[in-house]
Amino acid sequence: MAGYGLLSPALLIMVAMLALPIAALVLLSFWRQSGYTLDTTLTGANYARIFGLSDSPTVWMGIPFYLAYPVPVILLIKSLMMSLTATVTVIPLAYPMAYFIAFRVRSGKSIWILLLTIPFWTSYLLRVFAWKIMLGYTGAINSGLMALGIIHHPLDALLYNSGAVTVVLAHSWVSFAVLPIYVSLEKIDRSLLEAASDLGDTRWQRFRRITLPLSMPGVIAAALMVFIPTVGDYVTPTLIGGSGGSMVGNLIQDLFMKRNNAPMGAAVAIVMMAVIALIALLFVWLTGYHKMRARRR
Template sequence: MSDLMAAEAISVRNRWDLFRGGSLTGLLLISPTFLYALALLALPILIVFLYSFWTQDYLTIDRTFTLANYVRALTDPIYRDLLGRSLWISLLVSLATVVFSYPIAWYISFHGGRRKGLWLFLVTVPCWTSYLLRVMAWKVILGYQGVLNSGLLSVGIIDQPLTSILYNSNAVLITLVHSWAAFAILPIFVALEKIDRSLVEASRDLGDGAIRSFLRVTLPLSMPGVISAFLIVMIPTVGDYVTPKLVGGKDGVMIASAIESQFGKGNNWPLGAALSVTTMIVVSLTAAFCVLAFRGLVRRIR
């Protein structure tokens, strides 16, 4: 009996030594990445969070704890409207991007054949150029005498150039959808590639048509990619600064412009930090709500 207990103790100790050695090796492997992410991501967010509870008078920072910045960020009609507009535009951009990207990803996955790599390569080609250049290109396209107006005038569809497609929220929407399309196509494509084609064939054999088979099999199984694409587009576009600045005009201003002005000309870093933190919280809650809504949609479809 004592020999069995001793053998068991030795076995447990050996397993513990292996576990401890593996854990130590794993920690050593991930520690540089973890410290790098902590220094470049968590630390700046922490600094911004601390600043949001302080006040500033010209160049003097008062570190007395206060919630005045958050009260102003949530009650001032200007900031509240900008945040609401930014959130609304980002949701529209995300929805439009997913709707336009899904057919492309579906075609590449189901009908791309041996040329899937080529199609994906072509999808990523616009990302080779600078984001700023792509925005400027849309400014030329949507301008009063731009490519779009000139083309519509030449074929007689309109009598005078359109003024509602530039320097407003419409221009911001169009530009952002194009800029983020590739980032939505790729996760949807990956999700579609993971679908077992025999399931689609089985649904067709059981009498489902092409549309019904897509709604009952393909779409629900690809929903993780759709959710990922939606979040990938929505979260960054809320805080987009370049696009509204170049093509938005006064009607397309978003919350990032207000944050930049407080850190810049406004010289009120605590208020800018409070606006940033408020935006992050609102975006996080909205993202969580969207995930729950998509999951509920999948259950209803099934």
């Protein structure tokens, strides 16, 4: 009981400032905004509107959406696709780096790890802003290429599209994907690798049959670490995306601040979190991540 006493101040703060606000958000999503007043009778109208069907489809990316208010669903799918692309890009980039630190660095591992963690602690706003400077119409890439005489007119497709947002998301998160992969590589019993070599495996066979499978928990953790927070990102689509590269986080902000429809914003936020949680759980289940963790204990 003494343990819970020690825990209680921090836990109380977390309950008061995380659990209660999220509960309030859920409650709000079942209310309705009518003009400037909030109608507090419980209703599923916001959710019904998000998923409400229509006979005339809205076509996005060649896919017809038979929805009366298609913006939230389309933006959510778009955000999921962008995060997924970023995640799939990040893993193969991070893996060799993690492998290098785990197996090739003899001394000074902590320096490499520190180099990879510093960006995590420095302002996300500034890191994204640096990309804006790079990709802008008169930015570093355009002016640099023109100064070198490679191009004669600035490329205007660098900024304000979903491709640019995906690149920046991948860049912002790639160094954090290294850490869980590194941890799982570091945990591999080296005698297993020696045994594989002694039994005649080539380097490649050894990697494919021992190292890669044993590092899968780290790869899965890294994928989740990149995917989960990027879907709802706000800074990157705001600075880099413009109107073409906006994501579901922008819609939530828009509904709360500009359109004065907080209940609808709350409903979109809840749907987004539910979908992310569902995908994450499905991913964990499909890859057998929980079994891997159980085996490791």
